[in-house]
Amino acid sequence: MSAPARRTGGRSAAVLSAIRYAVEDLVRERGAEKVTIPMVAERAGVNPTSIYRRWGDAPALLNDIATYRLDPERPLPDSGDLRADLAAWAAEIVEHYRKPLNASILRGGSAMAGEQETDCLRNRRAEALLIVERVRQANDGASPVGADEVIDGLIAPIVYRAIFLPWTLDADLATRLVDRLLPQ
Amino acid sequence: MSAPARRTGGRSAAVLSAIRYAVEDLVRERGAEKVTIPMVAERAGVNPTSIYRRWGDAPALLNDIATYRLDPERPLPDSGDLRADLAAWAAEIVEHYRKPLNASILRGGSAMAGEQETDCLRNRRAEALLIVERVRQANDGASPVGADEVIDGLIAPIVYRAIFLPWTLDADLATRLVDRLLPQ
Numbered sequence: 001m002s003a004p005a006r007r008t009g010g011r012s013a014a015v016l017s018a019i020r021y022a023v024e025d026l027v028r029e030r031g032a033e034k035v036t037i038p039m040v041a042e043r044a045g046v047n048p049t050s051i052y053r054r055w056g057d058a059p060a061l062l063n064d065i066a067t068y069r070l071d072p073e074r075p076l077p078d079s080g081d082l083r084a085d086l087a088a089w090a091a092e093i094v095e096h097y098r099k100p101l102n103a104s105i106l107r108g109g110s111a112m113a114g115e116q117e118t119d120c121l122r123n124r125r126a127e128a129l130l131i132v133e134r135v136r137q138a139n140d141g142a143s144p145v146g147a148d149e150v151i152d153g154l155i156a157p158i159v160y161r162a163i164f165l166p167w168t169l170d171a172d173l174a175t176r177l178v179d180r181l182l183p184q
Numbered sequence: 185m186s187a188p189a190r191r192t193g194g195r196s197a198a199v200l201s202a203i204r205y206a207v208e209d210l211v212r213e214r215g216a217e218k219v220t221i222p223m224v225a226e227r228a229g230v231n232p233t234s235i236y237r238r239w240g241d242a243p244a245l246l247n248d249i250a251t252y253r254l255d256p257e258r259p260l261p262d263s264g265d266l267r268a269d270l271a272a273w274a275a276e277i278v279e280h281y282r283k284p285l286n287a288s289i290l291r292g293g294s295a296m297a298g299e300q301e302t303d304c305l306r307n308r309r310a311e312a313l314l315i316v317e318r319v320r321q322a323n324d325g326a327s328p329v330g331a332d333e334v335i336d337g338l339i340a341p342i343v344y345r346a347i348f349l350p351w352t353l354d355a356d357l358a359t360r361l362v363d364r365l366l367p368q
Contacts, residue, residue: 033217033295111217111295113348121348152341160340164297164305
């Protein structure tokens with residue numbers, strides 16, 4: 001009984017991977033805001049109906065692909081030192097958006113944002129909360145910063161630059177922002 | 185000789201105003217990323233050629249309208265107190281993006297950003313530089329913050345929230361951000 005299930009799993013993983021590659025190629029070629037579900041279906045060689053059934057619309061599909069690229073399951077830096085952990089986490093996000101494809105997907109997501117928090121940013125917020133929560137647990141509930149300050153002080157400038165000024169995403173940015181957030 | 189010139193000026197101001205209203209209506213109805221020059225021309229009752237000649241493309245037209253709405257010629261707060269001036273300036277920008285139309289134009293601009301700094305953000309940067317420069321002149325070249333810190337600490341979180349979390353643009357945001365930027 002397990003063989004057919006496994007075969008189905010293999011096939012659906014292959015379909016998912018074809019869809020991901022198709023989205024990435026199309027975003028690279030045309031810009032995220034021009035990508036439609038029929039276009040992705042054609043490129044991936046799958047039926048548009050299966051894409052509509054799983055994602056509903058192109059913004060949801062793009063958000064999912066963007067989220068996938070910065071894996072929400074990846075381990076977060078956890079050295080016990082808040083400054084080092086925030087710097088490593090921020091550096092990883094800067095590195096992510098230095099790739100033109102990821103910045104382009106973010107711009108496509110921006111165009112369609114505003115109604116509700118996107119998955120991609122919800123994950124960054126969950127990560128900020130987790131990092132702050134660990135500090136609180138180690139310090140009787142005290143933390144030099146809250147999650148809102150981490151979002152405003154680190155994620156907002158990185159995302160702002162990724163959207164509007166991608167050429168300013170330099171290797172030192174993460175450290176500079178953390179130093180401003182946590183003055184020494 | 186001055187009458188025809190004046191008449192032309194009046195006519196071209198009326199055309200400009202029709203184009204601005206058309207852009208604002210279309211952005212409100214369809215979202216900035218769907219607005220095209222032929223659409224604006226039809227709604228404004230002008231020839232598309234005159235729009236192409238003046239703006240070149242839809243992103244440039246949208247940027248110009250967005251810039252116009254937060255008039256770059258307006259006087260900047262100048263009380264001599266950096267904290268008060270930054271708070272008043274940031275509050276004005278928060279207020280601007282609390283209007284759904286302005287946030288929508290910003291999202292449309294985001295989708296098309298990344299190649300070069302947009303007019304709208306260049307104006308905010310020029311304003312940050314001006315405010316910091318005034319402080320330096322009054323203090324033998326010293327300022328507690330530079331323009332980059334003002335952009336990362338005030339403009340980036342406001343724009344980030346305007347794009348992704350517009351419901352968090354509350355009336356206290358400007359003061360909270362300035363307090364973090366300039367700890368007391």
